[in-house]
Amino acid sequence: MAAATRAPAPSGTRPPTTPTCAAPSRSTRRRQGGGMGTLVLLIGAAYCLLPVLWVLTASTKSPEELFSTFTFAPSTHLWDNITSLSAIRGGLFWRWMLNTAVYAVGGALLSVVVSGMAGYGLAKFTFTGKALTFNVILAGVLVPGVVLAIPQYLLFAQVGLTNTYWAVLLPSIISPYGIYLARIYAAASVPDDVIEAARTDGAPEWRIFVSIATPMMLPGLFTVFLFQFVAIWNNFMLPYIMLGDDRLFPVTVGLSGLLNQGASQPALYTAVVTGALLSILPLIVLFLTLQRFWHVDLTSGAVKG
């Protein structure tokens, strides 16, 4: 943590762009050594890609081929698999995908609004109870979310909210870590002078927040969104406990249930594998396209501190 803020080196000073006297010797050294390092890196990359490569080829196999042909041998049945997956209970799988989008996108958006407001309030105002409020939120960061799932279920059951979309959405909105991040971003990116100037000009508080502070905090809020999006998508226990109706399932709970049925109907295994591929495709595309953002964000964030 300390290292990041201590180094104000702009990204342009990385070796390739700054010719120093050491540069020529380094390039020769790079040509000589590094074989072992490259090998280890490639093995690491192969390890990480292995299951993804498998799901790409396995989803093209027919149920008979799935357990008989070589692991990475592709086949030609992708379309058949998708149609048979879509045929399960009248396209239930696609409903799961839609549900996942509702939970993850909707929950993350609401979470950004709540976190952004709270973070701005904490960073830019002094008020009675500020320290207490922030400490409560800090404590919330450390509470393991999954431990809450069962008491949350019991409380939701008492007000009759289990087995509804709200049962998954509502607990997903609050993100103490998101508030924590938003506070940091607000403190770093919204100058006090700008707020002062707006106040002097007679702008109402909500206007300052909506029209001035929010645009300035936007890159940070985007990170909060991504973080919460992944957190909701990954949270298995909450929907698993809260939902009984499989029409409300997110895709993770749905596929896990389908795998359970596979024990008695092995033909479902190809459907599960194809479903796994279809469910991670949007995420992989999202990550690959946002990779640039991750990177830019990482370096610029470290500089801004």
Add this chain to the structure above:
Amino acid sequence: MTVATTSVTTSAATSATPARRRGRRAGGAAPYVYLAPAMTLVVLFLGLPIGYAVYLSFRAVRVSGLGLSRNARQEVWAGFGNYVRSLSDPDFLSSVGRVGLYGLLLVPTMLALLLDSERARARGFARLAIFLPYAIPAVIASLLWGFLYLPGVSPGAFLAERLGVTPPDVLSSGLVLFAIANIGLWGGVGFNMVVIFTALKAIPRELYEAARLDGCSEAAIAWRIKVPLVTPSLILTFLFSMIATLQVFAEPLTLRPLTNTISSTWSPLMKVYRDAFTRDDVYSAAATSVVIALATFALSFGFLRLVQRRAFSQETG
């Protein structure tokens, strides 16, 4: 989010320190309005469930007579009875023991050091590939690995068969722990790597230049400069890994249909789930939940206190 994890301490501190200007108080009721939704949600979905869990953990149902009359089932105070039962339950103890450390730390450190080394090639490709598992939810990851573990699918088994060797069954009772640890490692490697890699990127390159001029080898630079400087990030990833490990639930649950070596109390949270929903014993489930939460707290605080002096001593010195 890696940004935040690396720059958290200092900026949180700076935001609080500047002298309070008069103009700042001009908000009036505004800060309370901004914080109202967040605090309402914190109270409703964090505070209340925690309080309820603690309350339940001290309660129990007493059945009087044959349990047939209307008032036969009564909720009564149980003191620490649930805790005693939970902590002395061999199922719970063995589930905690099983969920030991996965070693989620070592591999990411090595990979991050290599990614930062100018000598290794294919760094862009490797970074992308190693980050990819982070995009895949634990359930889907378990599903994919679960199939890859099956002898009919596994590439290892395929090769072994060609060579005439009997491949080991990865999902047998002796190896299933490693099978699940592997899924955790695979899923965690990308995130941990990015955290460490970000910290590495922030180290001024001049330090390396100076070290090279002094005749330092690349390995020595990695060990004596890079590792000490990213220690705070290493601690953070270690902590995250430990906490994640305590909460393993989705992975073993997803693998269960594929093997009969995973019991319904394989991990602590699986036991909580079984107690609450299969056995209808909410009270003992609540007690175990509280124990897990306290253990997480103890781990976080204890570990941070233990290493803080060493990790952050460079800041002042």
